[in-house]
Amino acid sequence: MTDQDHPVEVQGLVVGYGKANVLRGVDLQLPANKTTVLLGRNGSGKTTLLRTLMGLLATRAGAIKILGLDPRRERSRVAEQVGYVPDRPDLWPSMRVAAAARLIGAHHTRWAQGRFEEVLARFGVEPRQRVGSLSKGQGMKAMIAIALAIDPPLLLLDEPFGGLDPVARDEVLDEMIGALGERPRTLLLSTHETGIAARIGDHLVVLADGRLSPVQSMEAILHAPEGPRGADALGALLMAGVELGVESAAEGGVQ
Numbered sequence: 001m002t003d004q005d006h007p008v009e010v011q012g013l014v015v016g017y018g019k020a021n022v023l024r025g026v027d028l029q030l031p032a033n034k035t036t037v038l039l040g041r042n043g044s045g046k047t048t049l050l051r052t053l054m055g056l057l058a059t060r061a062g063a064i065k066i067l068g069l070d071p072r073r074e075r076s077r078v079a080e081q082v083g084y085v086p087d088r089p090d091l092w093p094s095m096r097v098a099a100a101a102r103l104i105g106a107h108h109t110r111w112a113q114g115r116f117e118e119v120l121a122r123f124g125v126e127p128r129q130r131v132g133s134l135s136k137g138q139g140m141k142a143m144i145a146i147a148l149a150i151d152p153p154l155l156l157l158d159e160p161f162g163g164l165d166p167v168a169r170d171e172v173l174d175e176m177i178g179a180l181g182e183r184p185r186t187l188l189l190s191t192h193e194t195g196i197a198a199r200i201g202d203h204l205v206v207l208a209d210g211r212l213s214p215v216q217s218m219e220a221i222l223h224a225p226e227g228p229r230g231a232d233a234l235g236a237l238l239m240a241g242v243e244l245g246v247e248s249a250a251e252g253g254v255q
Contacts, residue, residue: 007032007154007186008053013062015052021060022048024210030188031215035180037197038190039234040207046190047087049207050158053188054084067154080108083147087158087190089139093132097142100131101149108150116149119175123168136163144172148179155187161196173200194234198222204234 008030015023022045030036040046051057053064055071055078064071071078091100097120105111120127123141125134134142140163147155157176161169177200180187191197197204197218204221206213221234 005032006030007067008188009063009065010053011063013049013052013064014060015048015057016060022210023052023212026062026207026210026212027214028205028212029215030186031203032186033184034202035187035189035200036203036205036215037201037218038188038205038207039194039197040190040192042192044192044207045210046192046207047158049212050084050156050188050190051086053156054078054082081152081154083150083152083155083157085140085143085147085155085157085160087162089131089134089136089143091131091139091142094130096128096130097125097134098127101127101142101146104146105149108152110151112149112151115151116145119145119148122175123171137165137168140164141168141172144175148175153185155185155189157187157189159190159192161191161193169196176200197234 006029008028010026010028013023013026013028014021026049038046038049048057052059053066053071055073055075058072066078067081069078069081091097095103101116101120102113105113105116117127120142123138123145125138125141125145129138131139131142140160144157144160147157160176161172164172173196176187179185189200201218204213204216204218
């Protein structure tokens, strides 16, 4: 297998804070050009996993490859090729939105200024507004607009709908679905919201108790012949924890 088959490859990943391990032996092979939802309760370690994938946290054990690169040793090269949206807006508070975007875009060869401006306008965010004056929802919209304007082959989005009201959530979700249809692109999206997961995901992984289930087909989960169906099926997985996810994947997971 190459990085084109699996843009994200993780083996035996252990990450912790102090004496506690948050991630305990995580394995992941992310299917290329598909949307995989990372489902887990708040505090389950989703943010820790995505920050580690971007090379922002040190590992205690295991190996990571992002598009064939080691994110810890080649963090700048990974950042050039990945559209990463953290769980909180992470732009310079004193800068205007447009200026912050231009600064980021200067480091990306595929930066599309027109695309950024169009998406930001559809989101209703004023580009001349200072980042520090944005609400959390507005800040997330700005971050998503920047990530899409980078036009990366890989998107890592950490709870991107946080702080958004239902109408804004649908706007952002529609924008992302449109971007995924423009060209082959791989997306890993973390969320605790089963309705969003059911709407956008091709595949699913469940994170609980520091462990990650194998990749499962979303279609198979949502339309299983027995048990709950649709978003209720995802809720059942979330409530039961990773053990149920592992069992389901063993029966019909994605290899």
